[in-house]
């Protein structure tokens with residue numbers, strides 16, 4: 001595996017899960033693999049879990065790590081080719097990317113959707129320039145359309161907690177004050193479809209995700225109906241995808257907030273969220289603090305998913 005940007009890059013999911021659980025048994029058993037290899041993590045957007053878990057995973061493998069927050073300390077970057085650079089951006093991505101590639105062996109990139117140009121977002125314009133010009137293997141730390149390290153950790157967590165072979169997993173939209181990317185729900189849907197669970201997506205009309213990610217999932221506009229018999233409830237906000245509303249907030253309806261009454265409709269479901277979470281917008285305090293909430297365990301598995309991916313990339317250097 002050269003690059004890691006989506007579920008397909010991992011190949012057989014059962015094999016990948018086996019590797020992840022092997023790492024979880026003793027995360028220091030491969031500590032020589034990354035000796036004298038350097039990971040460069042590049043953030044165009046904020047992060048807590050990805051920043052810490054991916055560094056920890058690299059250190060578990062014996063790697064050196066460097067972190068660059070592009071918008072704090074580096075030169076402001078021009079990303080469009082052909083632009084006359086007489087503004088406030090001293091450096092072009094087309095120089096910065098190969099230069100960064102000189103200093104490392106593997107690159108991780110976080111670059112959220114900007115909601116300025118749907119085609120550029122859904123063609124992964126920023127991530128693909130790192131893949132094309134850095135000369136190094138690249139993995140996504142959440143790009144415009146997917147968050148594969150998160151989704152791999154989500155799958156590991158569901159596999160750890162499921163009580164039946166094919167649990168009912170419900171991805172529910174919930175309100176948020178900002179227009180958030182579709183990357184997490186897109187990616188979650190892609191991995192749930194690949195895992196062949198009973199998968200339902202529920203959201204208000206107008207919040208339909210790109211069909212390439214929805215796949216064979218059942219879409220249910222009645223949230224309570226969707227929750228019936230669920231084994232896992234995965235909550236997330238996202239802005240509208242469908243034109244002409246791309247990147248827009250269409251609803252702030254707090255009747256979609258996940259509360260105890262909704263969770264009572266489920267089969268004593270576990271509650272999941274990638275974090276950070278806006279309490280009492282996405283989910284009530286009581287639900288996220290309940291014994292059925294596994295958001296911390298889910299976040300802990302980010303170290304495992306990152307280490308499984310980095311191990312494969314190191315083995316392929």
Ligand SMILES: CCC[C@H](NC(=O)CCC(=O)O)C(=O)O
Nearest residue numbers: 178180181183184274275276278
């Ligand atoms: C892992 C999630 C990252 C990001 N979340 C946010 O940007 C939340 C920001 C906020 O709540 O103000 C998202 O929704 O894609």
Ligand SMILES: NC(=O)OP(=O)(O)O
Nearest residue numbers: 047048049050274275
């Ligand atoms: N879930 C996740 O990726 O968290 P951060 O944005 O804090 O990295």
